[in-house]
Amino acid sequence: MPNVCFYFQVHQPYRLRDYGVFDVGRRHDYFDEKLDEAVLRKVAAKCYGPMNALVEELIARTHGRFRVAYSITGTALEQMERWAPDVFESFRRLARTGAVEFLAETYYHSLAFLGSRDEFDEQVELHGAKLEALLGVRPRVFRNTELIFSNALARRAHDLGFAGVLAEGADRVLGWRSPHFVYSAKGAPDLPVLLKSYRLSDDIAFRFGNRGWEGWPLTADKFASWLQRVNGCGEAINLFMDYETFGEHQWAETGIFEFMRALPDAVLAQRDMRFATPSEVIASCEPRGELDVPDFVSWADSERDLSAWLGNAMQNAALRALYALRGDVLASGDARALEDFRRLTTSDHFYYMCTKFFADGDVHKYFSPYESPYEAHIAFMNALSDLSQRVGSAGLRSAA
Amino acid sequence: MRILTLGWELPPRFAGGVGVVADALLRALAARGHALTYLMPHAFELAGPPGVRLLGPSGESSPERASRLVSYASERPPIRVPGEAVPPAGVPLYGHDLLHEVERFAASAVERVAAAGLAFDAIHAHDWTTFRAGLALRRATGKPLVAHVHITELDKSGGTHANPAVFALEREGIAGADCVVAVSRRIARTCSERYGADPARVRVVYNAVDEACDAIAPPLLPRPLVLFLGRVTLQKGPEYFLEAARRVLDVQPDAHFVMAGTGDLLPRMIELASELGIAQRVSFPGFVDRERAVALYSAADVFVMPSVSEPFGIVPLEAMERGVPVIVSRQSGVSELITNALKCDPWEVERMASLIASALRLPALAHALSENGRAEVARYRWPDAAQRIESIYAELARGAP
Numbered sequence: 001m002p003n004v005c006f007y008f009q010v011h012q013p014y015r016l017r018d019y020g021v022f023d024v025g026r027r028h029d030y031f032d033e034k035l036d037e038a039v040l041r042k043v044a045a046k047c048y049g050p051m052n053a054l055v056e057e058l059i060a061r062t063h064g065r066f067r068v069a070y071s072i073t074g075t076a077l078e079q080m081e082r083w084a085p086d087v088f089e090s091f092r093r094l095a096r097t098g099a100v101e102f103l104a105e106t107y108y109h110s111l112a113f114l115g116s117r118d119e120f121d122e123q124v125e126l127h128g129a130k131l132e133a134l135l136g137v138r139p140r141v142f143r144n145t146e147l148i149f150s151n152a153l154a155r156r157a158h159d160l161g162f163a164g165v166l167a168e169g170a171d172r173v174l175g176w177r178s179p180h181f182v183y184s185a186k187g188a189p190d191l192p193v194l195l196k197s198y199r200l201s202d203d204i205a206f207r208f209g210n211r212g213w214e215g216w217p218l219t220a221d222k223f224a225s226w227l228q229r230v231n232g233c234g235e236a237i238n239l240f241m242d243y244e245t246f247g248e249h250q251w252a253e254t255g256i257f258e259f260m261r262a263l264p265d266a267v268l269a270q271r272d273m274r275f276a277t278p279s280e281v282i283a284s285c286e287p288r289g290e291l292d293v294p295d296f297v298s299w300a301d302s303e304r305d306l307s308a309w310l311g312n313a314m315q316n317a318a319l320r321a322l323y324a325l326r327g328d329v330l331a332s333g334d335a336r337a338l339e340d341f342r343r344l345t346t347s348d349h350f351y352y353m354c355t356k357f358f359a360d361g362d363v364h365k366y367f368s369p370y371e372s373p374y375e376a377h378i379a380f381m382n383a384l385s386d387l388s389q390r391v392g393s394a395g396l397r398s399a400a
Numbered sequence: 401m402r403i404l405t406l407g408w409e410l411p412p413r414f415a416g417g418v419g420v421v422a423d424a425l426l427r428a429l430a431a432r433g434h435a436l437t438y439l440m441p442h443a444f445e446l447a448g449p450p451g452v453r454l455l456g457p458s459g460e461s462s463p464e465r466a467s468r469l470v471s472y473a474s475e476r477p478p479i480r481v482p483g484e485a486v487p488p489a490g491v492p493l494y495g496h497d498l499l500h501e502v503e504r505f506a507a508s509a510v511e512r513v514a515a516a517g518l519a520f521d522a523i524h525a526h527d528w529t530t531f532r533a534g535l536a537l538r539r540a541t542g543k544p545l546v547a548h549v550h551i552t553e554l555d556k557s558g559g560t561h562a563n564p565a566v567f568a569l570e571r572e573g574i575a576g577a578d579c580v581v582a583v584s585r586r587i588a589r590t591c592s593e594r595y596g597a598d599p600a601r602v603r604v605v606y607n608a609v610d611e612a613c614d615a616i617a618p619p620l621l622p623r624p625l626v627l628f629l630g631r632v633t634l635q636k637g638p639e640y641f642l643e644a645a646r647r648v649l650d651v652q653p654d655a656h657f658v659m660a661g662t663g664d665l666l667p668r669m670i671e672l673a674s675e676l677g678i679a680q681r682v683s684f685p686g687f688v689d690r691e692r693a694v695a696l697y698s699a700a701d702v703f704v705m706p707s708v709s710e711p712f713g714i715v716p717l718e719a720m721e722r723g724v725p726v727i728v729s730r731q732s733g734v735s736e737l738i739t740n741a742l743k744c745d746p747w748e749v750e751r752m753a754s755l756i757a758s759a760l761r762l763p764a765l766a767h768a769l770s771e772n773g774r775a776e777v778a779r780y781r782w783p784d785a786a787q788r789i790e791s792i793y794a795e796l797a798r799g800a801p
Contacts, residue, residue, distance in 0.1 A: 020754035021651055317764035355772060358739060374742055377765055378758040 002180070003236045003276035003284065004227060004267055005194065007143070007166065008243040010048070010072040011109050012040055012079050013348035015369050016379040023382060028390065030340060030383040035369060037083050044084035047247035052090040054257060058264050059099045066264040067099040067275045070243070071143050074107030074127050075346065077134065095135040101277035104128055104139035104162065110345035111309055113144060113153060114296075115323035119345065124160060141165065141278040145347050147196065147240070147299040148306065151292065154185035154193065162191070164282045166240065168299040169195035173291055180234025181288040182281065192282045193291060196240040196299060200226065205241040209254030217255070220262035228270045235285045236276075240299070301356070309350035314377040318350065321384050328393035337391050344383065352376035401793050402435040404513065404520040404537065406530035409440065410448060417714065418550045421583075421607055422526045426452045428786035437518055439533075441505040455516055457508070498529070499565055506532035510540045522793050524548060528566060531573025538576070544796035547577035551711040552590050556635070571595050578796055581605050581789070583712040584733020605788045606737050608780045609717035616691070618699040621683075622656040624760045627700035627724070629693060629715055630707075632663035637706035637729065637746040639665075639672060644706070646676045647753035652760055655681065660696055662687040697722040701766065702759045706746040707732050716741065720777045725759045725769035727752065737780070740772035
């Protein structure tokens with residue numbers, strides 16, 4: 001009985017303002033709250049609001065047979081509390097339906113696993129505590145930022161007590177195997193790994209509105225029939241995507257909401273198919289094999305590696321300089337500085353410094369508030385410079 | 401195809417950018433197999449670009465006539481001319497009689513071309529001084545005319561005190577040409593919005609840069625070094641460069657600034673550096689020839705072009721070609737084209753200073769700009785521009801647009 005497991009990623013960063021060299025030592029407000037508020041309100045109106053309402057409706061209509069999972073970052077939760085409280089409330093309502101699972105991740109959607117294992121542990125704890133306070137439940141299943149995953153990540157998740165972990169079903173990890181089974185990772189045999197079915201996920205998340213795509217137009221019945229094809233040769237179809245797919249990446253005009261509205265009935269009408277949350281998938285599916293992932297995979301770009309965040313010297317210099325500051329930040333006892341430091345750990349800052357497709361003006365550029373990766377790097381390093389002065393650090397001199 | 405190109409000058413006897421561009425395009429087009437003739441108002445005593453036939457005043461180029469080369473007076477012309485700097489070799493190419501020369505050129509062009517028995521498919525006129533001649537040739541032969549606009553009188557005068565005679569000649573050429581080639585979108589917009597060009601007939605062909613094949617040892621100059629290279633005149637924003645320098649020195653006291661070039665504002669800039677209290681950190685080498693310019697690029701850590709209004713701006717491409725991180729004005733044509741560069745408005749002095757200081761103190765940033773900049777300009781070669789020009793010629797020959 002194939003399980004259809006939807007997981008939606010909800011995240012908003014705190015974006016850096018155009019923080020220049022002469023701001024260092026003068027002003028300590030690195031983040032452009034006006035911009036963040038404007039973005040959050042816009043996304044809440046176009047996406048979070050309408051989609052939450054739709055999901056609520058579908059859960060009610062199917063009497064809970066439509067079930068989904070979310071991972072919401074700490075920074076997104078904070079922003080919703082401040083600037084879109086009704087959306088915030090709707091997530092709490094969704095939690096109370098019993099048909100929605102919330103996942104764990106780093107509070108600040110950070111690359112801490114790559115920079116500082118201690119910071120990683122703390123951010124995971126902060127996130128779990130926040131969810132518990134807001135929704136009354138501790139998350140059991142973990143996903144790392146941008147599905148960055150490796151054997152080491154699996155081991156850590158296991159040691160932190162999680163019941164399962166999500167990862168990208170990248171070809172180089174699977175080889176000939178199918179993403180439609182549950183696996184475990186080498187070194188963490190007791191931790192089930194749910195792999196994203198990237199072709200089917202991306203059909204919705206990336207290709208849905210593309211009229212040039214051979215699958216266009218994608219109707220609920222058509223998609224349900226594709227899911228049905230997995231029946232008999234798979235047990236879990238993991239459809240993992242950014243929540244902004246609904247209304248932002250795929251505009252309402254594409255019919256994405258109508259598609260989702262019709263999908264549960266279309267799927268449930270198929271033989272044997274059911275919707276499940278990650279925990280339910282883990283409970284009903286035995287791991288069918290072991291994955292060996294010595295090098296990191298992620299769900300980013302076609303490379304599905306770390307190159308979106310750490311592919312160039314600017315990104316690496318920034319990461320090194322950032323985590324080099326951690327000790328002094330903690331030692332300072334300055335809570336505001338710690339908050340600023342943690343906001344700087346958000347992976348988006350590094351994403352904005354990516355030069356991979358810069359010349360072609362690809363997707364990275366569209367979602368960046370900066371004119372170029374260079375400006376992003378400058379703002380980040382200047383902010384670090386100021387932060388380092390605040391905590392009396394000698395460390396930033398070797399920003400190279 | 402057979403193309404008749406009209407121009408005023410050629411390197412090394414040239415006064416500014418237009419001659420350089422014309423020469424580069426001629427070479428690139430000749431390499432693509434086109435039969436090119438270059439018609440100038442005066443004789444040219446050198447050989448000119450390979451594969452290009454030169455036509456001087458008597459109908460043929462002839463080294464013996466060099467001694468009768470008309471020197472267009474030695475006073476500073478009252479009319480602004482394309483390329484204002486005086487080359488060090490001395491003889492200026494323009495006189496206060498420039499408008500007169502333009503008329504003479506136009507009057508004699510048809511005859512000279514006929515006398516040479518020249519057949520051609522299209523006429524390509526570089527800059528306003530040749531437009532009238534281009535129109536005359538078009539009328540006489542029925543062949544299509546490309547008006548190549550490198551700069552406009554409105555740009556040079558800041559839009560407020562354009563010389564009416566020059567403006568009229570520009571307008572005549574731009575409106576009467578079958579196709580207007582602009583060196584940037586800003587120039588293209590000026591052509592359609594202020595000169596009456598039909599937007600459908602305007603094409604943008606960006607200037608390009610030659611591959612660097614020089615290996616010059618950097619001169620012994622203090623580092624880190626921030627370079628300005630260009631005419632020291634209002635249009636190029638030199639005072640913004642110095643004001644930004646002062647700001648940079650607040651946070652980077654070991655930085656050194658070079659303002660390489662000459663121009664009407666040079667004395668004032670030297671004064672300004674003293675007024676700002678940064679005279680010891682700024683050098684003014686004056687006019688630099690090609691070799692010295694290349695040496696400066698190899699010594700520079702950052703290159704800045706703070707132009708207030710720049711139709712294109714090849715110099716930043718030359719800097720990028722040599723791996724120098726560049727900061728360019730948004731008021732330039734080249735800023736439309738390049739992506740691996742830092743950009744700002746020239747009057748945003750503090751931002752410019754912040755960008756300069758960042759490029760100096762963040763090695764990963766400088767390295768990325770250097771590498772990516774160099775890779776990027778490899779795509780902006782004269783053969784690419786020539787290809788675009790070629791398809792314009794082909795379009796015109798077919799009777800389009």
